[in-house]
Amino acid sequence: MINKKxxxxxxxLLFFIHSTLLLVTFIMKKDRKNLFIALLxxxxxxxxFEYFVLNVFQAYKYKPKFLKNRNLDNIFGALLSQAIFIPFTSLYLTAFEVKWRTKLFVNLYFVSVEFLFLRMKIYKLNWWNPIFTGLAIPVHFYLSDIWYKHIKKGTPIVLSVSLFNMILVTSVNILFLLVVLRKLRFGIGKVYTWYEHFLIGPLYSIVYAxxxxxxxxVGDWISKCKLLAFSISFxxxxxxxxxxxxxxxxxxxxMWTHLLMVLLSSFYKQLVNSQEVVREDEQFNN
Incomplete structure (x- = not known):
């Protein structure tokens, strides 16, 4: 019980710290639409990154102790890390144009947290090494900076991939919730293993995205109906x-979940389209 608490x-505590960073970002910065696209x-x-390192090659294991099932608890810990701790921080650093000297200090913070979690035995390494973390996180910071700049510029390929990213993240998160609620499960053969599920589930979301x-x-109900039909048929x-x-x-x-995904996909498309319109207006004015 003590270990669980x-x-x-x-x-x-990490959730509070990094959620505060995100809140400050959206309060202080007015470019919230582009920030939201960049965040997803x-x-x-x-x-x-986590799909290959954790789901496929099982480099480490999280033990947040929020869910009774150890496999789901492990993935939930990964979601906290990859959907909140690192991305929220990256967005904050990008939005406030933080210099690389400070970013390297933040990188050291993440590595230190990893060592602390290892010492507390709430995080276990298989073949991963904290040095790899120190090398990978600056890449994420750099990618966040570059991506945000191109979103603001309205670069077509970046906006298209951003739309894919937004739909993918939403699908993955909804699928995880449905699995936690025991509404569905992916697998092969008569006995579905959790390893199989977390290999196949993200691939399902990729195809859908x-x-x-x-x-x-945007505004085309025929396209929405086509997407809904595909989703149900798939x-x-x-x-x-x-x-x-x-x-x-x-x-x-x-059924409602499929419909929700279609509506959210349309909403994301509207956000991306509005940024394309801004780009076209700027080119016209120039």
């Missing part, structure tokens, strides 16, 4: 192939 307190892209980049990015159009095909499990009792919830 200690672990939760440690992760909760920051999270997406971290998710891709690619199709949604190419399909959805779900049913995977279920027929026994790659996905969901009970009949969850049909209505999953």
């Amino acid at each position: 200690r672990n939760r307190l440690a992760f909760g 892209s920051n999270i997406s980049f971290a998710y891709f 690619i199709v949604a990015t190419k399909t959805v159009k 779900h049913l095909i995977l279920k027929r192939l026994q790659v996905l499990k969901s009970t009949k009792e969850n049909h209505y919830l999953l």
